Amino acid sequence: MDLILLAELAVNGVLTGLLYSLFAIGLVLIYKASSVPNLSQGGLTMAGAYVVLALAHDMGLPLWVAIPLAAVVMFVFGMGIERVALRRLAGRPVVMILMMTLGIDIFLRGTTLAIWGGTSRSVDLGVSYEPLFVGDILVSRIHLLGAAVAILLFVVFVLFFRTRLGIRLRAIADDYMASWSVGISVERGVGLSWGLASIVAVSAGIIWGEIQGVDQSLSLLLLKGLTVAVLGGLDSIFGAVLAGIILGIIENVGSAYLDPFVGGGSRDLIMAAVLILTVMLRPHGLFGRTDIERV
Amino acid sequence: MTPALEKEAASILSMNSIEVLYDNVMLAIKGVSIQVPRGGMVALLGSNGAGKSTTLKAISGLLKVERGRISRGEISFDGSVITGLPAQQRVEMGICHVIEGRRVFEHLTPDENLEAAAPVSMNRATLKAEKQRIYEYFPRLAERKNSQAGYLSGGEQQMLAIGRALMTQPRLLMLDEPSLGLAPFLVTEIFGIIRRINKEQGLSVLLVEQNALAALEIVSDGYLIENGRVVMHDTAQALKSNSDIQEFYLGGGSATNFHEIKHYSRRKRWLS
Numbered sequence: 001m002d003l004i005l006l007a008e009l010a011v012n013g014v015l016t017g018l019l020y021s022l023f024a025i026g027l028v029l030i031y032k033a034s035s036v037p038n039l040s041q042g043g044l045t046m047a048g049a050y051v052v053l054a055l056a057h058d059m060g061l062p063l064w065v066a067i068p069l070a071a072v073v074m075f076v077f078g079m080g081i082e083r084v085a086l087r088r089l090a091g092r093p094v095v096m097i098l099m100m101t102l103g104i105d106i107f108l109r110g111t112t113l114a115i116w117g118g119t120s121r122s123v124d125l126g127v128s129y130e131p132l133f134v135g136d137i138l139v140s141r142i143h144l145l146g147a148a149v150a151i152l153l154f155v156v157f158v159l160f161f162r163t164r165l166g167i168r169l170r171a172i173a174d175d176y177m178a179s180w181s182v183g184i185s186v187e188r189g190v191g192l193s194w195g196l197a198s199i200v201a202v203s204a205g206i207i208w209g210e211i212q213g214v215d216q217s218l219s220l221l222l223l224k225g226l227t228v229a230v231l232g233g234l235d236s237i238f239g240a241v242l243a244g245i246i247l248g249i250i251e252n253v254g255s256a257y258l259d260p261f262v263g264g265g266s267r268d269l270i271m272a273a274v275l276i277l278t279v280m281l282r283p284h285g286l287f288g289r290t291d292i293e294r295v
Numbered sequence: 296m297t298p299a300l301e302k303e304a305a306s307i308l309s310m311n312s313i314e315v316l317y318d319n320v321m322l323a324i325k326g327v328s329i330q331v332p333r334g335g336m337v338a339l340l341g342s343n344g345a346g347k348s349t350t351l352k353a354i355s356g357l358l359k360v361e362r363g364r365i366s367r368g369e370i371s372f373d374g375s376v377i378t379g380l381p382a383q384q385r386v387e388m389g390i391c392h393v394i395e396g397r398r399v400f401e402h403l404t405p406d407e408n409l410e411a412a413a414p415v416s417m418n419r420a421t422l423k424a425e426k427q428r429i430y431e432y433f434p435r436l437a438e439r440k441n442s443q444a445g446y447l448s449g450g451e452q453q454m455l456a457i458g459r460a461l462m463t464q465p466r467l468l469m470l471d472e473p474s475l476g477l478a479p480f481l482v483t484e485i486f487g488i489i490r491r492i493n494k495e496q497g498l499s500v501l502l503v504e505q506n507a508l509a510a511l512e513i514v515s516d517g518y519l520i521e522n523g524r525v526v527m528h529d530t531a532q533a534l535k536s537n538s539d540i541q542e543f544y545l546g547g548g549s550a551t552n553f554h555e556i557k558h559y560s561r562r563k564r565w566l567s
């Protein structure tokens with residue numbers, strides 16, 4: 001295999017990986033606040049894409065109106081999940097919250113299927129499918145756009161977590177009881193994380209919807225997103241970005257080498273191997289925080 | 296006014312015959328009454344499991360998140376009844392509870408710990424001034440204000456927990472076993488600072504301690520709680536010279552180490 005091809009595989013791996021990161025950032029936001037991997041992030045992402053379609057195609061709004069409006073709708077919806085489904089679970093075993101997120105995912109899949117049916121729809125962002133040559137390397141414009149959105153969100157959240165509101169959210173992530181003791185509203189903080197994760201879901205939903213069409217399979221992004229989030233450490237946004245890049249490269253380059261031997265399908269095997277090995281060898285991922293030993 | 300009512304009016308906190316149930320079955324305190332005078336310092340003493348932390352949680356409202364509730368009695372703060380209010384509202388009113396075990400926000404810096412606890416409505420300038428005030432009380436924190444709080448020493452973490460509570464602008468500060476696991480010189484230092492804040496700012500303090508010796512040095516009076524009941528209430532002077540207290544809590548008597556003292560205290564109770 002020649003070097004240009006290898007470089008092209010790697011560069012496209014990075015871009016695809018950043019699209020996984022885009023999804024995984026939502027998982028990280030909720031993990032920070034609720035200490036559970038949100039199993040409904042796939043459902044939220046799909047719902048986000050459908051809401052954009054409903055506003056843009058069914059109601060005829062221009063995309064530049066439909067997308068921010070969908071973000072607002074999904075933000076409120078995410079806050080609502082905390083209020084209706086999670087608030088009463090505060091202080092209960094984490095596994096119950098995990099099961100609740102699974103329930104929400106099933107609910108979202110059922111609802112979107114009932115409302116919008118099973119046929120795939122396209123987003124039509126208006127991004128050209130003409131491939132773009134960067135030097136000798138061929139890249140897809142929509143992947144480039146998605147990667148830029150992922151990096152933008154990363155920067156926005158890094159800055160956000162330094163604001164006073166962001167500091168309070170990090171305090172909640174550290175210790176619910178201590179937060180309550182100084183008057184921080186843990187409930188509102190958790191709600192805010194769900195709202196923000198739902199906005200992330202809208203952006204991931206649009207990009208992935210543009211790439212593979214909007215249908216039920218969008219919710220399956222959860223599997224790759226979770227792998228990325230786990231590798232990154234579940235509660236680190238920087239970890240999610242870096243893990244996405246690493247995983248994207250391994251997946252893209254690895255599958256190009258392996259597919260001829262196994263007759264296709266090696267992408268899923270690579271994902272599975274990364275997830276299993278991470279949990280076995282490095283349970284806190286690349287950047288996950290470990291609990292500090294107290295003296 | 297009757298003498299009893301007069302006493303209540305002079306109190307910033309008045310807790311009357313409070314009973315607390317956990318999980319609707321476990322009766323943890325059984326009719327506890329406590330008064331904290333405005334600007335005063337009061338100690339709540341007792342051995343492990345006596346009900347000290349439960350009493351503080353009843354006052355701060357943190358019972359609810361532990362599935363506990365007040366099943367009888369009334370608590371009033373500064374003249375208004377707070378028995379059923381949510382914890383957040385009590386913090387806004389001026390009650391702050393430094394919970395057991397130095398629970399600082401480990402992954403935040405001390406500076407961020409202080410900011411996290413500041414009321415949302417506090418403006419930037421006041422926030423800065425308030426942080427400065429706390430660093431003046433605890434110069435050790437100022438030195439380490441940008442390191443990760445989880446890696447501070449035990450004494451520094453306790454100072455940070457207290458400083459963080461002060462950021463909420465309390466009028467009543469409740470401390471749950473601040474001396475636990477700290478070297479004696481640190482206990483002296485921290486208690487000295489609490490005394491100073493009490494004097495300078497008129498902050499009322501309710502101090503829960505197993506370390507009665509240290510606590511009785513700085514408070515004006517103390518309550519002794521056993522098995523969920525107040526079994527003694529007196530001035531710090533009187534408590535210090537009380538022979539039972541000396542035997543059990545001040546390390547006198549025949550027992551030579553903490554374990555023996557605890558063991559012995561389990562056999563002999565004031566009420567059971």
Ligand SMILES: Nc1ncnc2c1ncn2[C@@H]1O[C@H](COP(=O)(O)OP(=O)(O)O)[C@@H](O)[C@H]1O
Pocket residue numbers: 317318321322323341342343344345346347348349350361362363
């Ligand atoms: N969350 C809880 N659920 C059930 N029982 C509790 C809980 N917290 C404390 N208790 C019980 O209430 C009693 C008093 O505990 P506590 O107030 O923590 O005592 P202290 O602070 O004096 O050591 C103990 O018997 C303890 O086992």
Ligand SMILES: [Mg+2]
Pocket residue numbers: 344347348349395471
């Ligand atoms: Mg206790």
